[in-house]
Amino acid sequence: MELNQTDKCVLMFSGGRDSTIAAMRLSKKFRHLILVTVISEHLVGVERVYQRIIQLKKYLPKETEWVQVILPKFTIKEQLLNVTCLPCQRAYVIIGSIIAQKGDISNLAMGYSGYQNTWPEQTPYAVEKLRETLKISGIQLHLPVYDIKEKDYALDELTRLGLKKESYEQKCLKQQYNIELGEDILKTEIDKWTAGISEIIKLKNTVTLDIRFHGRISDIGDLSLKTY
Template sequence: MMDWSVLPAMRLEAGCAVMFSGGRDSTIAAARLSQAGTTTFLITISSGHLVGIQRVRQRIREMNAILPPSTRWLHVKQPMALKTDTSFYEKTCLPCHHSYVVASSVLAARLKIPNLAFGYASYQSSWPEQSPIAITRLSSILARHGIKLVLPAYDLISREEAEKTLQKLGLSSESLEQKCLQQVSNVSLSDDILRQQVDLWGSAIDASISKLSEIEVEVLEDTMIENV
């Protein structure tokens, strides 16, 4: 397992901000962190091209059974002004994940949390943002800014394993996330284009995080999961 992953049994004393979509993998990531004794803060991003926030609320209501009811959920609007050039992106999920990293970094800074978790999984590694090259680049950039990337679900090797893991937790095996109206399927990139895009993506994220104090993130809702 790469050094940017964390074993489920590892407790993060300073807490962890979790990018939480309500999907299978981010749900497992949050559950594993909490089971290890880590205080988690769930962050969900919405935008005009993401629909179905009620599905995320359904997942959060389920998770009251396995997370402390006082767990904080922050529902935020996707930031678009990222203080850097974003015109180079191919039609992949990389541009949105750029804004997700920035938004979660802004909130982690507000909460004074040095750990940031995503629900990336190895069985999804064909998606550019979840490829080993992208994760390694992201981990390096975040570390340079004092943030540790944590991937508690990266050991999952198949969707079936993720579904069985959720069932063992007593949760729905459905992917209760918002649906994207822009990206309905994975876009395959050649190795050369992937490396180019990841390099540019990393540089853009680095530039944005360098100006974190200038980036505004609108919080739509900030509540405990017992109130959702």
């Protein structure tokens, strides 16, 4: 049976605890998932994400896709002025949105969690602004683990699901320099953040993504680790 755009969902997948639980939950809601992992010079350890994919092979549908995309450099009018995760998170949303739109998919999911809702991109204000921005482009935002308010609950859920509790995400070499933002500055930055997302999504037909890997998780074998 041919799938329509509402049967599919793109998930920005880090390999961490939250995006792993998100993948499991989304697999119960959508018939087809595309897991997208971004790689960059400042992100170390993509082989760890691979290890999480191997774990998930036992539980996700065999048609589930995994895509690795090299972090692009977008020229955006609304520049962010403070050192946070927002620039990379903006790129992640743009990448996921472009993959969704080019695949005629109307659903994009992020692994944002309730216990990390003080992180700029995961604050309630940012989430609602992002939801509104994507809706204008015909994309519905899904946050399948935003209801998880405590890290211990995430750990317990991983155990119940039969998955390892360790985080298998890449290590960010920039995150140590992040600063906390006051409420007013945060809102200003979020407004610029979503404006930049909207700006690039509108140019989707002119944006080319550098795909490093794209395949079904059922076709990924243990020996493939040597190629990463």
